[in-house]
Structures are given as structure tokens and as C-alpha cells.
Amino acid sequence: MTEIINKGRINPLIDPVIEYVLNNIPPYMGLFVMQTDAEGLLKNWFGPWEKYFKNSPVAGQIIDDYAPFLFGMVPPLVVPMVLSHVQINDKTYVEIHILADEDGSFWVIILDQTRQTGLMHPIVQRFYNSRLKGKKDPTDSSAKNTLAALYLLDFMTFNKSKNAYKMMGNTPDWYSDIGKVHLRNDKAVDLKELFPYLEVFEYEAEETWSGDQDGKVLSGIWEETKSTGEKLYLQAYAIRYDRRNYLLIKPLSQQSALSSEFVQKAREQELTLDRLAVTKKKLKQLLDFKDQFVSIISHDLRSPMGAVIGLTELLLADNSLTTKLDAGQLELLGDIRDEMYRLLDYNDKLYHWSNLELGNFRIVKKPIDASKLISYVKKMHLPKMNDKNIRFETALPASFRMQGDETLLGQALNNLVGNAVKFTPEGGTISLLFKDDKQGKRIEVKDTGMGMDQESCDKLFNGFKRHTSMGTKGERGTGLGLGIVKKIIDAHNFNITVESQPGAGSVFRIQITGS
Amino acid sequence: MIKKKITMLGAFAVGKTSLVQRFVNSIFSEKYQTTIGVKIDQKLVKIDDHLVTLMLWDLYGEDDFLKVKSSYLMGSSGYLLVADGTRAKTLEVAISLQKMAREVTQNAPFIFIINKTDLNDLWEIDTEAIDKLRKSGWEVLLTSAKENFRVEEAFDKLTKMMLQQK
Ligand SMILES: Nc1nc2c(ncn2[C@@H]2O[C@H](COP(=O)(O)OP(=O)(O)OP(=O)(O)O)[C@@H](O)[C@H]2O)c(=O)[nH]1
Ligand SMILES: [Mg+2]
Numbered sequence: 001m002t003e004i005i006n007k008g009r010i011n012p013l014i015d016p017v018i019e020y021v022l023n024n025i026p027p028y029m030g031l032f033v034m035q036t037d038a039e040g041l042l043k044n045w046f047g048p049w050e051k052y053f054k055n056s057p058v059a060g061q062i063i064d065d066y067a068p069f070l071f072g073m074v075p076p077l078v079v080p081m082v083l084s085h086v087q088i089n090d091k092t093y094v095e096i097h098i099l100a101d102e103d104g105s106f107w108v109i110i111l112d113q114t115r116q117t118g119l120m121h122p123i124v125q126r127f128y129n130s131r132l133k134g135k136k137d138p139t140d141s142s143a144k145n146t147l148a149a150l151y152l153l154d155f156m157t158f159n160k161s162k163n164a165y166k167m168m169g170n171t172p173d174w175y176s177d178i179g180k181v182h183l184r185n186d187k188a189v190d191l192k193e194l195f196p197y198l199e200v201f202e203y204e205a206e207e208t209w210s211g212d213q214d215g216k217v218l219s220g221i222w223e224e225t226k227s228t229g230e231k232l233y234l235q236a237y238a239i240r241y242d243r244r245n246y247l248l249i250k251p252l253s254q255q256s257a258l259s260s261e262f263v264q265k266a267r268e269q270e271l272t273l274d275r276l277a278v279t280k281k282k283l284k285q286l287l288d289f290k291d292q293f294v295s296i297i298s299h300d301l302r303s304p305m306g307a308v309i310g311l312t313e314l315l316l317a318d319n320s321l322t323t324k325l326d327a328g329q330l331e332l333l334g335d336i337r338d339e340m341y342r343l344l345d346y347n348d349k350l351y352h353w354s355n356l357e358l359g360n361f362r363i364v365k366k367p368i369d370a371s372k373l374i375s376y377v378k379k380m381h382l383p384k385m386n387d388k389n390i391r392f393e394t395a396l397p398a399s400f401r402m403q404g405d406e407t408l409l410g411q412a413l414n415n416l417v418g419n420a421v422k423f424t425p426e427g428g429t430i431s432l433l434f435k436d437d438k439q440g441k442r443i444e445v446k447d448t449g450m451g452m453d454q455e456s457c458d459k460l461f462n463g464f465k466r467h468t469s470m471g472t473k474g475e476r477g478t479g480l481g482l483g484i485v486k487k488i489i490d491a492h493n494f495n496i497t498v499e500s501q502p503g504a505g506s507v508f509r510i511q512i513t514g515s
Numbered sequence: 516m517i518k519k520k521i522t523m524l525g526a527f528a529v530g531k532t533s534l535v536q537r538f539v540n541s542i543f544s545e546k547y548q549t550t551i552g553v554k555i556d557q558k559l560v561k562i563d564d565h566l567v568t569l570m571l572w573d574l575y576g577e578d579d580f581l582k583v584k585s586s587y588l589m590g591s592s593g594y595l596l597v598a599d600g601t602r603a604k605t606l607e608v609a610i611s612l613q614k615m616a617r618e619v620t621q622n623a624p625f626i627f628i629i630n631k632t633d634l635n636d637l638w639e640i641d642t643e644a645i646d647k648l649r650k651s652g653w654e655v656l657l658t659s660a661k662e663n664f665r666v667e668e669a670f671d672k673l674t675k676m677m678l679q680q681k
Contacts, residue, residue: 196555196570200589220584221552233551264549267527267578271547274602278637 023479031111036063040074052088052110063108073098074106085113148247153323160209160245164188174251195249196234197222205238209245216240221252221445291354296352304342312337352411356487363491365403368432370396373406377413377432384421393431400434402441402512404492412488415481416445416508423449425508441512448505457498461486475503519677520570520590521670524583524616525597526608527576530630533660534597535573538670543661550575553587562674569674577608588619593626593677595669600629600657601637606644624676626654626669633659 032047034057044060049056057066064071072079076098083096097109148169150157156166156172167183175183180194191200208217219236226232233252239245314334315321325333357470374394385392413432417439420430428448435442452460460482489496489510500506523531532550536542539556554573560565572591577583588594596613598605609627616625625647629640649655654672658665 186611196572197553200586203589204586220587223550223552223554261553264547267549267576268547270578271528274604275637276600278639 025512031109033110034063034067034108036074036106036108038075038106040064041108042066043105043324047110050113052092052094060397067108069127070096070108074108076100076106127166150248154250156249158189158191158247159247160247165247167189168246174226174232177228178224178232179227190246191475195222195234195236198247201236201238205247206238207241208238214241248447259499288358291357294350295354295358298347298354301347302351305340305347309337309340309344312340349415351483352484354489356491363405363408365405365492368406368409370400370402370404373413374432374434376410377417380414381417381421388421388424389419389426389430390424391427391429393437395432395433397434397436400436400441404494404512406489408488408491412444412510413445415485419481420447420449420506423447425449443510445508446505451500451502451504451506453502457500460498461496493503516566516568518568518570518594519674520572521571521673521677522572522588522591522594522616523574523597524588524609524612525576525592525607525657526599526602527578527581528575529597529599529602529605531576531595531597532573534595534628534630534658534666534669535571537663537666539571541663543663545661558670560671562575562632562671562678564675565678567674567678568660569670572634578665583615585615588616591616591622592624592680593622594620595628595673596625597630598640599626600631600640601634603639606640619660622653624673624680626656626673626676628669629655629657630660632664635654 032049032052033045034042034044035044038064042057042063044059044061045057053067063074067088069086073083073096081096081098083091086096088094091114093113095111095113097107097111099107101107101110147157150168151170151172154172154174155169156175160166165463166188168185170185171183183189192202204219205217208215216237216239219238221233221235224232234249234453235249235252237246237248239248282323308324312333314328315335322330374396378394379391382392417430418434424430424447431444431446433444433446435444485508486496494513495511497509497511498506499509525531527549528547532548532554533543535554535556536544539558550573552575556573557572558569558571560569561567572587572615574583574587575581594616596609596616598609606629613625613627616623629645645655654676656665656669656672658669660666
């Protein structure tokens with residue numbers, strides 16, 4: 001039998017049956033045990049040796065001399081070693097278990113499996129024969145008997161005639177577990193009442209049942225509930241064999257239970273992922289809302305701030321007033337104006353930031369007059385640079401051409417240069433250089449400031465900075481500036497990098513592509 | 516006695532089993548236990564003086580790997596097409612399943628159930644989508660198996676539609 005199995009050419013119909021026989025038949029009959037020493041010499045034996053052997057064992061005999069089928073198995077490769085359905089002579093099949101104990105002896109346990117194997121053997125043989133030789137088994141009734149005995153292997157078996165199903169053999173244990181009506185052997189059963197699922201399966205089975213050839217078809221799975229509340233999964237086979245029709249029902253093996261667990265896990269995971277995606281979407285909505293909010297507020301704050309600045313400027317320009325104020329009061333008024341400018345600048349940056357986050361800026365690339373950009377940036381920062389006695393260098397090759405959004409790029413350069421001013425000490429130099437050479441087109445903002453370490457460089461463009469660093473004269477920033485620059489450059493599909501070392505100044509490089 | 520088959524159709528975890536269990540056994544469980552294959556329950560209902568035995572076929576849910584086989588639908592007098600209001604994706608699955616069901620059952624009546632109304636703040640299927648389906652002739656019902664909201668109504672309504680069909 002093992003030989004037949006090893007050929008792996010059995011009709012797939014009986015594979016699960018064989019699997020069951022191989023895995024689940026309990027040891028129950030004709031237990032015979034032998035004990036050997038570490039060398040495999042027989043020491044003791046218990047049980048009915050005459051069931052399996054012609055002669056009695058002899059102490060000190062090599063075990064595979066006594067039982068040749070054990071050749072090469074003592075000592076065993078693994079412990080316990082279990083072999084089923086070993087045919088040891090014409091009639092006898094056994095299951096062999098080999099164990100080792102702590103004293104270094106081996107135990108060989110032999111169980112009689114002849115009956116169970118005998119049960120299966122005709123089926124295996126018949127399908128095997130009919131497949132290989134197309135020959136018919138003359139003993140037709142034996143098929144009937146073996147099918148009727150399949151309940152021992154957990155199958156419910158029905159014979160199907162034109163309109164009726166008759167149970168063959170007995171009901172397996174699981175059937176009583178699911179609390180259906182009692183069934184009597186050889187009486188017609190309303191199977192579809194019992195298992196409504198079969199109503200659908202019949203449609204599929206009919207093709208096989210009414211065919212000219214032997215064949216089988218496997219149903220889908222359905223679920224029944226045991227009286228303990230446990231679930232039981234069932235599956236049916238429709239079989240046509242030798243112009244007769246059968247229906248077999250079998251609970252699913254542990255293996256299928258495993259795969260159902262797998263399905264369950266996969267689905268639970270997918271549900272979790274779904275939920276995460278929803279949360280993410282919500283979060284994005286919330287963030288958008290925040291940006292919208294900031295955008296609106298900062299836009300609306302602009303005019304009152306402008307008004308306050310205008311008023312302070314008016315007061316400062318009013319001679320009749322300023323002559324009446326002492327130096328301290330005048331300075332206060334100047335401070336109000338300066339602080340308001342700072343506030344306005346901060347507000348503008350917020351406004352730009354939130355709009356960039358919202359994606360409200362649409363980039364329209366047009367040819368840009370770079371000299372205009374330079375003079376704009378220069379104008380914005382000249383007073384501060386003069387204050388700190390910083391030299392401002394610019395370079396622009398006559399042939400330099402580029403495309404982009406002038407306002408946004410102006411804003412970006414403005415931020416970069418503003419940043420440079422902040423971090424460059426008195427007497428330093430800041431350069432705004434437009435370059436077009438072998439390394440491509442680019443804009444560089446270079447300073448001789450305090451520079452920064454690699455870590456700071458890496459973090460530079462990541463949105464809000466938690467801590468904004470102080471400038472050389474204690475200037476404060478908004479922490480928004482470089483984030484905005486990055487957004488603007490990204491929106492252009494340009495690339496921005498920074499090169500810097502502590503104490504050695506910094507170079508911000510905008511690499512211009514595609515224009 | 517009249518006997519009718521109703522099939523539960525929909526993506527996985529939309530609440531098909533929960534709806535049937537609510538309707539048949541008046542129970543609800545938060546725990547998700549996916550259905551393998553099909554589970555068949557029965558319930559006797561009385562509709563306009565008719566006693567009808569409903570055979571409720573609770574199918575496994577469809578996903579990318581497990582497609583629902585059309586043979587399960589054979590013999591159905593009607594079906595409940597179920598989606599999960601908190602997962603917009605399940606609406607698409609329902610729509611594609613309906614196409615299949617329409618063919619197999621030869622236009623048997625159905626009700627489209629959007630389940631889990633109790634999860635209001637996670638809701639994903641908007642009213643426009645629902646209106647659109649209603650305009651195209653679908654009977655749409657929003658339910659909660661958890662809070663027993665309109666569950667019985669859904670089954671009763673479908674049964675009535677099936678009885679009228681003949
Ligand atoms: N909040 C809420 N949860 C529900 C509702 N209905 C079902 N659920 C939950 O949703 C999950 C899936 O429910 P099931 O009834 O198993 O879904 P199903 O459609 O049968 O799933 P499959 O058998 O895998 O196709 C479970 O955790 C249920 O508790 C409802 O109305 N409200
Ligand atoms: Mg289910």
C-alpha cells in the first residue's frame with residue numbers, strides 16, 4: 001500500500017481518504033513491544049509476537065535479524081519515529097513507532113493495522129487498476145461494501161438513484177454532533193432538507209452524474225453548528241463510478257481549518273488597513289482645514305496691520321508731534337513701527353505657507369528677468385545689510401535665461417538672502433549668483449556666516465522648525481522661511497541643496513531644470 | 516407552505532452574518548468571524564397572512580482573492596445586497612455583485628442594504644451616491660445590525676417583493 005501511495009498516481013478522489021488513514025487511525029489492536037539496547041540487540045518483548053512473526057524472539061538477537069522490515073531503523077533518525085501501513089507479510093499491515101529512553105534503550109512498538117488498511121485497500125486498488133488498465137473489477141459488490149464502510153473514516157455516503165438518496169453504512173460521529181434527524185440505513189433521505197446547500201450543489205453534480213464517464217466533482221464549503229456551538233465545515237463529493245452515482249459528505253480536515261484561519265487573519269488585517277486609511281484621510285482634511293483657516297486669518301490681518309504701520313509712519317513723519325516727544329518716546333514709536341513690520345512679515349509668511357500647503361499656488365512658468373529679481377532682493381535687504389556692514393555681491397551672466405514664477409522665486413530668494421543676513425556677522429559678505437556653465441543653470445546664495453552642522457542641514461527644509469535659531473544680532477525668525485523656499489522650488493520642479501559647515505558659511509544652491 | 520431562498524451578497528465584513536443573526540436569533544456580536552463557504556438558516560415569517568419559510572443563505576464575502584461563485588445564487592427568489600457604510604469600497608463590490616446576481620436570478624428582486632448606520636462619524640458613502648442608486652431603481656435601506664435598526668424591515672420588504680413577483 002505504501003508503495004502505491006509513493007507512486008503518487010492515485011485518483012485524487014481518494015487522496016483525502018488515504019491521508020486520513022495515514023494520519024488518524026488510532027492504535028488499538030495487537031500491541032507488540034520490543035526493547036533493545038543501544039546496539040539494537042533485543043532485551044525484552046511484550047505482547048502477541050505470533051501475530052506478526054513465525055518464531056519467538058531471542059534475547060541478544062539483532063533486532064533486524066528478527067524483524068527484517070526494521071532494517072536501518074534502529075537506532076531511529078528521529079524520535080519518535082512513526083511508520084504507518086507497513087506491510088510485513090502477505091496479510092498483515094502494521095504501524096511502527098520507535099522511541100528511545102534515557103537509559104539508551106530503544107523501544108519498538110508494533111500495532112496491527114490490517115483491518116483499517118483492508119478497508120481502504122479495495123478502493124485504492126480499484127481506482128488504481130481502473131486508471132492504469134481501464135479494467136473493471138469483477139467483484140462489483142465490494143465497491144458497495146467499502147463505500148458503506150466509509151463512515152468509519154468520517155464520510156457520510158449516499159447512493160443516488162434517479163430522485164432519491166439512500167444512506168450507505170452508518171452515520172459518522174460528527175453527524176450526531178450537529179443535531180440533525182436520525183437517519184436509517186437504506187431508506188430514502190430528503191437530503192436537501194437535511195443540507196439545503198446540496199440543492200445548489202446538485203446542479204453542478206448533475207453534469208458528472210449524468211455523464212458517460214467515471215468522474216467526481218467537489219462542492220463548495222458550507223457551515224453547520226455543533227450543539228457545543230463550535231463550527232463544522234462540510235464539503236461534498238459527487239461521484240460517478242461504474243455507472244452508479246454516489247454522494248459523499250465529509251468534514252473539512254484540520255488543514256482547511258488552518259487556511260480558514262488564514263483567511264480570517266487576512267481579512268482582519270485588511271479591515272485595519274481600511275480604518276487607517278480613513279483616519280489618514282480625516283487627518284488630511286483636518287490639516288487642510290487648519291491651513292485654510294490660517295490662510296484666511298492671515299489674509300484678513302494684513303490690512304489692519306498695514307493700517308497700524310501707516311499710522312505710526314504718519315506720526316513719525318509729523319514734525320509737530322515728534323518735536324514734542326523726548327528721545328525715549330520717539331524710540332518707542334520707532335520700535336512699534338519696527339515690530340509691526342516684523343509682524344507683517346511673519347503674517348505674510350504664514351499666508352504663503354498655508355497656501356502652499358493647500359496647493360493653492362499654481363505655477364505659471366514664464367521667462368524671468370533675473371536682473372529684476374536681483375534688484376528686488378537687494379532693495380529688500382540693503383538697509384539691514386548696511387546696518388551690519390555686510391557686502392552684497394551679485395553675478396549674472398549676460399546669456400542667463402530661465403523660466404519660472406517671478407513672484408514666487410522672488411519670495412524664495414528673498415527668504416534665502418534674509419536668512420543669510422540674519423546669520424552673517426558684521427563685515428561679512430553675501431553673494432547672490434546666477435550661474436550657467438558645465439554644471440548647469442543654477443542660483444546660489446552664499447554667505448560667510450556661522451554655518452551649520454550636517455544634522456541641521458538635513459532638517460533644514462522640513463516644514464516648521466520647532467526652534468528657530470537666533471541670528472548674529474539676536475534676530476528672530478519665523479521658522480517658516482526655508483519651508484516656504486523648499487515648497488516654491490519643489491513646485492517649479494527645481495532642486496535645492498545646501499552646503500555648509502559650522503563657522504565656514506553656507507551655500508544654498510537652486511539647480512534649475514527644464515527651462 | 517411557501518419556501519423561499521434569500522441570498523446574502525456583499526464584500527467581506529459588511530455585516531451579512533450579523534444581519535441574518537439579528538433577524539433569526541436576535542443576537543449581535545462585535546467579534547468578527549468570517550464566513551467560510553455558506554451558512555444556511557431558516558426563519559418562518561408571516562407576511563399578509565402568508566406563512567413563508569425563508570431559507571437564508573449567508574455567503575462568504577467577496578474580496579480580491581475570493582470571488583463569489585454564481586452557483587450559490589441559483590434558486591434564489593431574492594437577495595440582499597449588503598455594503599458597509601464606513602467602507603466606500605464595499606459599494607463598488609456590491610455593484611459588481613449585483614450585475615452577476617441579476618443574470619443568475621433573472622432579475623429577482625433585491626434590496627440594497629448599507630449597514631452600520633450606528634457608526635455615524637466613520638460614514639463614507641455619501642448621499643449623492645445613494646440618490647443615484649435610488650434613481651436607477653434600486654431599493655436602498657440603511658440599517659444597523661448592531662442597534663437592530665430596520666433589519667426586520669429589510670427582510671420583510673424583500674419577502675413582500677418576492678411574493679409579488681411570482
Ligand atoms: N458597528 C456595527 N458593526 C457591525 C454591524 N454589523 C456588523 N458589524 C460588525 O462588522 C464585522 C463583520 O460582520 P459580519 O456579520 O461577520 O460580516 P460578514 O459580511 O458576514 O463578513 P464575511 O462573512 O467575512 O463576508 C463584525 O465585527 C460585526 O460585529 C453594525 O450594524 N454596526
Ligand atoms: Mg459572514
